[in-house]
Amino acid sequence: MGSTITEKILAAHSGRETVRPGELINAEIDVIMCHDVTTTPAIDLLKAHGNLHVAYPERVVIMPDHFVPNKDIKSAEMVAKIRRWAKEEKIEKFYEIGRHGVCHALLPEQGHVRPGTTIICGDSHTSTHGALGAFATGIGSTDLAAALATGELWFKVPETILFKINGTLQKGVFAKDVILEIIRRIGVDGALYKAMEFTGNVVEEFSVESRMTLCNMAIEAGAKSGIINPDDKTLDYVQSRSNEIFDVYTSDPDAEYSDVIDIDVSDLEPMVALPHLPSNGKPVSQIGNIPIDQAWLGSCTNGRIEDLRKAAAEIKGKKVAQGVRMIVVPATSDIWKQANREGLLDIFMEAGATVSAPTCGACLGGHMGILAAGERCISSTNRNFVGRMGSPESEVYLASPATVAASAIAGKIVNPNAYRQD
Ligand SMILES: CC(C)[C@H](C(=O)O)[C@@H](O)C(=O)O
Numbered sequence: 001m002g003s004t005i006t007e008k009i010l011a012a013h014s015g016r017e018t019v020r021p022g023e024l025i026n027a028e029i030d031v032i033m034c035h036d037v038t039t040t041p042a043i044d045l046l047k048a049h050g051n052l053h054v055a056y057p058e059r060v061v062i063m064p065d066h067f068v069p070n071k072d073i074k075s076a077e078m079v080a081k082i083r084r085w086a087k088e089e090k091i092e093k094f095y096e097i098g099r100h101g102v103c104h105a106l107l108p109e110q111g112h113v114r115p116g117t118t119i120i121c122g123d124s125h126t127s128t129h130g131a132l133g134a135f136a137t138g139i140g141s142t143d144l145a146a147a148l149a150t151g152e153l154w155f156k157v158p159e160t161i162l163f164k165i166n167g168t169l170q171k172g173v174f175a176k177d178v179i180l181e182i183i184r185r186i187g188v189d190g191a192l193y194k195a196m197e198f199t200g201n202v203v204e205e206f207s208v209e210s211r212m213t214l215c216n217m218a219i220e221a222g223a224k225s226g227i228i229n230p231d232d233k234t235l236d237y238v239q240s241r242s243n244e245i246f247d248v249y250t251s252d253p254d255a256e257y258s259d260v261i262d263i264d265v266s267d268l269e270p271m272v273a274l275p276h277l278p279s280n281g282k283p284v285s286q287i288g289n290i291p292i293d294q295a296w297l298g299s300c301t302n303g304r305i306e307d308l309r310k311a312a313a314e315i316k317g318k319k320v321a322q323g324v325r326m327i328v329v330p331a332t333s334d335i336w337k338q339a340n341r342e343g344l345l346d347i348f349m350e351a352g353a354t355v356s357a358p359t360c361g362a363c364l365g366g367h368m369g370i371l372a373a374g375e376r377c378i379s380s381t382n383r384n385f386v387g388r389m390g391s392p393e394s395e396v397y398l399a400s401p402a403t404v405a406a407s408a409i410a411g412k413i414v415n416p417n418a419y420r421q422d
């Protein structure tokens with residue numbers, strides 16, 4: 001019997017020939033990403049346990065992102081503490097404001113994600129990095145402290161569900177629509193503690209960025225990780241950003257899966273996940289008339305350059321509807337600069353949108369676009385839980401960047417094809 005890519009990576013990192021689902025292993029960790037929210041409790045734990053030090057400072061990458069530029073005294077203190085600790089521990093990879101970004105967009109962009117590696121972060125959307133053929137998963141601050149002190153972490157080897165995504169996507173339908181459809185089908189616990197492995201001609205045709213959108217939302221189905229077998233696109237992406245050597249693992253044809261799910265996306269329409277769960281997806285043609293107060297474009301799901309390009313293509317030469325606030329948040333400084341060079345930021349601002357510095361911001365109800373009671377937002381983010389972007393009496397609708405942008409123009413949620421001329 002063969003092994004999945006996930007099993008191969010975990011075996012290689014725990015000194016084993018093979019591992020099987022359900023086994024408990026201790027795996028070597030290649031990259032430990034630290035952001036502003038979950039790192040300070042880990043620092044406190046290390047200090048409380050005999051002032052433990054970081055075993056491998058060169059494996060740690062720090063990027064404050066959730067509440068930056070610091071939104072209040074508390075968030076400023078949090079980052080100040082991390083800055084001091086990084087200095088003490090001689091951690092050099094620290095992405096300060098100005099070359100910063102949302103962790104899951106910044107880490108691959110800056111060449112820290114390589115196929116065949118293990119990556120952890122105290123953040124649930126760490127599954128994103130599986131798009132490059134790595135085993136990447138979110139952990140809590142206690143495990144983060146343990147991994148920082150030892151360079152290892154325990155895992156229960158997950159079972160894998162294989163998703164075969166085939167067909168031809170219609171115009172206006174993107175990776176976000178595909179993952180919203182998958183979560184609609186399997187539910188928010190449909191992949192509990194499992195690896196979601198994505199294959200099929202649609203995944204092959206997707207850009208690396210679109211693949212990140214797929215893997216990013218694996219956690220919204222309860223998954224331990226999302227993963228895609230590396231191909232030439234992956235290698236090009238990685239090798240243009242990093243000179244480090246890595247091992248490429250891929251799933252064997254006779255690997256064992258807990259489930260195989262075939263999805264033909266040829267008839268898929270643009271999807272919208274209605275409040276208050278990412279699994280509440282509906283084709284946009286079936287949601288009726290839903291006026292909006294805000295359209296939010298950004299996040300680790302859909303704040304990358306291809307997302308901004310798709311949104312700008314919808315908006316170019318048009319105006320954001322009266323009474324709607326559109327907020328664009330490029331996910332990293334490099335994306336911001338690239339969007340500026342391409343004239344995308346002008347397109348957004350000419351249309352009446354505002355553009356912020358990179359941050360998680362309102363994605364998790366932090367700042368930069370908080371909703372009042374009774375307000376409704378269409379958002380390119382990944383969660384629409386009660387109160388996620390502000391008041392518990394507000395509503396968040398999840399959709400692709402194209403749908404977010406088209407809806408901002410229409411003042412209500414619409415199919416991005418509604419205004420297309422091409
Ligand atoms: C703050 C952080 C722990 C959290 C997460 O783990 O996902 C956040 O990024 C989110 O999206 O809700």
Ligand code: SF4
Nearest residue numbers: 102299300360363364
């Ligand atoms: S952009 Fe949103 S989902 Fe992503 S890490 Fe930040 S808060 Fe979490």
